[in-house]
Amino acid sequence: MPARPFIVHVALQTPSHSGVGDLLSYASERPLAPGTLVRVPLGAREVLGVVWDADEATGELPEGATMRAIAGVLDGVAPLDLPWRRLVAFAARYYQRALGEVALAALPPQLRDLKPEQLARRLRRPATAVGDNSNAIQNIALTAEQESARARIAAGKGPFLLFGSTGSGKTEVYLRCVQEILEADKGDGFPAQALVMVPEINLTPQLEERFVGRFAPRFGPGAVVSLHSGMTNPQRLKSWLAAHCGSARIVLGTRMAVFASLPGLQLIVVDEEHDPSYKQQEGARYSARDLAIWRGREQGAKVLLGSATPSLESWHASRPPTPEDPEGGRYVRLHMPSRIGAGALARVRRVNMNQQPRRTVFSAPLLQAITERVARGEQSMILLNRRGYAPVLHCVDCGWKSDCPHCSAHQVFHKTDRTLRCHHCGFTVRVPHHCPSCGSPDIHPMGRGTEQLEEQLGALLRNVQRPAGEPARIARIDADTTKAKGALEAQLAQVHSGEVDVLVGTQMIAKGHDFRRITLVAAVQPDGALFSSDFRAPERLFALLMQAAGRAGRDAAYMAAQGTQCEMWVQSFHPQHAVFEALRTHDYPAFAAQQLKEREEAAMPPFSYQALVRADARTQEVAQGFLSAATAAAHAAGLPGIDLVTLFPPVPLTIQRVANVERAQMLMESPSRAALQRFLAAWQPVLQTTRSQPEHKGLIRWLVDVDPLSI
Structure with a gap:
């Protein structure tokens, strides 16, 4: 008599606001550990999923029940550990997105497409050679300020804000801190790892060159890997697997790297921590800097933020104690005011x-x-x-401007290829020889x-x-x-x-x-x-x-x-x-x-907490109508936390139309982060219900942006 299959709960990417739960249940021939990567059927497709912890114990299928079975298990990849799953779950909860959406977006794209046998072939390829542990790392002498910062980081728990002037040698402090955690590794557990983040892709090559030059002789050429969207899918998968299995000791990357699987993580460095590029602007709108702080605390890793011009949030969080504020901030501020070489x-x-x-x-x-x-x-x-050459072309005779037909923005004049190009939707046309409105040849660039x-x-x-x-x-x-x-x-x-x-x-x-x-x-x-x-x-x-x-x-x-x-x-x-x-x-x-x-x-951040809800629709009236109706429903339902949340009226975005889609937004503000989170969590089903009403038929999508950087 065949054994009953086991129930496993799987996180996978489902359409946004589809109403499908965070976890879907599947049948498995054997129990699977949380964090195991599996391929499962979803509708007519087969997709990648992550076995997740469930509130109820994973058990046997009830008598007479039927359930779709797991299609395959990626046994070659060790299960994603509990700290990684907790990070994903927190990010999904805090930024008001589906658990599966965040979990799958955090994995390399190619991993989502590989079948178990394809992955097994990839994993059979030879590993990168390791370094020679007898090689001493060639260090540069530290200045007194650098040495003071290094010593305080080594002795304290953090998080630390390294406030150093441009040219003061912050990168050398990062290198030394990474070196110390790697050299202190006694080899009795998972290899110690460090994550170093930069705000933009164009900053990774020069940083990688310095890290490889410093650490490759000791730990091997594969000890330093990069993770960013400028890499090919095979390159990203190779780096991710190296970090996941521990052969990569140092991961350099942009904001996406905050979700890298690093079981031995002991140090996170966020360089240029003030940069708005750390805030994702599509999908789950997370702040990689803020998630780095949370991840460091949860995983017991030190976090070092560095900048010559820290964000006001980080500056306020690192304020020293005063008689009026005896506790001060949560971060430790380190100051390096002098440039290298005086x-x-x-x-x-x-x-x-x-x-x-x-x-x-x-x-x-x-x-x-x-x-x-x-x-x-x-x-x-x-x-x-x-x-571009100029923000807009202008007709002197009739006042015509090179407006984009699909956006409420101008098409930018690019002289090099003689085009007018919209930087919002990408619509491009050749520069006209005469004014399209009145036929005058007297058209000129405006602005620079x-x-x-x-x-x-x-x-x-x-x-x-x-x-x-x-x-x-x-x-x-x-x-x-x-x-x-x-x-x-x-x-x-x-x-x-x-x-x-x-x-x-x-x-x-x-x-x-x-x-x-x-x-x-x-x-x-x-x-x-x-x-x-x-x-x-x-x-x-x-x-x-x-x-x-x-x-x-x-x-x-x-x-x-x-x-x-x-x-x-x-x-x-x-x-x-x-x-x-x-x-x-x-x-x-x-x-x-x-x-x-x-x-x-003015009671603005960091002294209050904000969120935006944006609606995209065929008309501005539908977009604003949806937000107004959802606000009215929230007040009528008396949602948790609403007494501490101010909901401002909906307004058009500054660029209100992009690619023929009208966009509106409304701001929420609260003196309590917890109250705002309670309200947003309770509001999600209200927004979903409001969307299904007939008068909002022209609504295309809506999204929540927690801790927005631009309003």
Whole structure:
């Protein structure tokens, strides 16, 4: 008589807001440990799932019951451990997403497609050679500030906020902390592992080079792996498996790496922790920085956040105790104010553009400073956070503008390929020879982008020569010039080798890069963020400008040999603004104190907690109507926590139409994080019920964004 099958509960990816539960039950011939990867039937498809812990014990199938059976077990991969499953469950609960959605998104895409026999073939491939444990790691001598930070991290539990000036050597502190946890591993359990996160893909190659150079001789070339979306699916699977089985001791990655399976995790480093790129903007809108803090606490790993311009949330959380606030913050703040080699921070020079001729792009003093540096063989960097040639084309006669037909936004003029391109939906057309509205040939670009700056600098510096007599060389780095594989690395190599005299680019050149010959940085149009409706705009602008200023003068010996001082130029119509005043003295603590005071008075984060609900529909009326109806239903039901939550009326997004979809949002705010979470959890079924009502037929989707970074 055949044995009864066992019931196993599986987390798998189901359609968003489908009403399908977090876990589906399947029949198995044998009991399976939680965390086991399985392939199961779902409708007409076969998909990957993760066996999950269930409230009730996994047992035998009741007499007479029928259940779909598991299709296969990926026995070659060890079960995902309890700390990983707890991290996924917390992220799904906190960010209001389905458990299976978060769990499966955290796994490499190729793993979702491989059958057990295909995976077994992959796992039979030879492993990477290990290093020679007798090799000593070649360290750089630490400064007194670096050594103090390292010692405090080694002696304490954290979390730690390493507040270090640009060029103060934060990366070397990271390297030493990683080295200590790896060398302290006695080999009596799972190998010790470290996770090091950076905000953007373009920062991983240079960091990987330093980590491989430092640790590969001792622990082997496979001890350091990367995890980011720029890798191919086979590469991501290989790195993930190496981390999961312990052969990879160090994982470098972007925000997705926070979900890497690291059973031996003992240290998490979040570099440039203030960067908004750590916040996912699609699907489960998680903050990798915040999840790193949670994961470190749950898994007993130390967490080190690093930045020259910390987020105000982290700065507030690391406040030292005072008589008025005897407990202080939850983080330990470590300060490294000095640059390596006693290099000076950039002198900030402000140009009042009200006193410059109309339509001036480069003021005469700034142009003269750039010219002098080219003549001396030094490099300059020009920052403009807008790609393309111009934000819009405009007809002088009838006022026509190059609006996108599918979005409430302009199509950007790209002169290089003579196209008008929408940066929201991607719709592209050729530049018209005449105005499409009135036929006038008098159409002109309005505003400026990096393409135009590159062109104008070429004209202004055409007679300027380098020390050897060659003409000045100008390069541009932005999302348009780095599309091809390897393009960014090649362009950065040109800058590092001195082949470029003036580098023009967007924010992707302003952070993390260790340019050794740049002595001048200029922000030509930074005023746009000064008067934004988003309360975080000043914080983001200050961080961007401080990070950009930090690219200048990083090599103290080079600066001394040149006999020059590094400079940060800011061209503004509001040069006395508080942001530029704080930038002038490189005084982040003063800027943070002023911003936190304003936020406390206005009861804004970090002194309150927020969430957004966004609705996408065929019309704005349907989108806002859905949100209004869901709000009314929440009040009528008296949902838990609603007495401590303020629900603001729905409004259109700043760009309210994208790809012919209308978008509306509503903000929720509460002084209590727990009350907001209770309310959101109780509101989910209300939102689902509201969506099914006939008057909301045109609704396409809705989503919740907890702790939003932009409103």
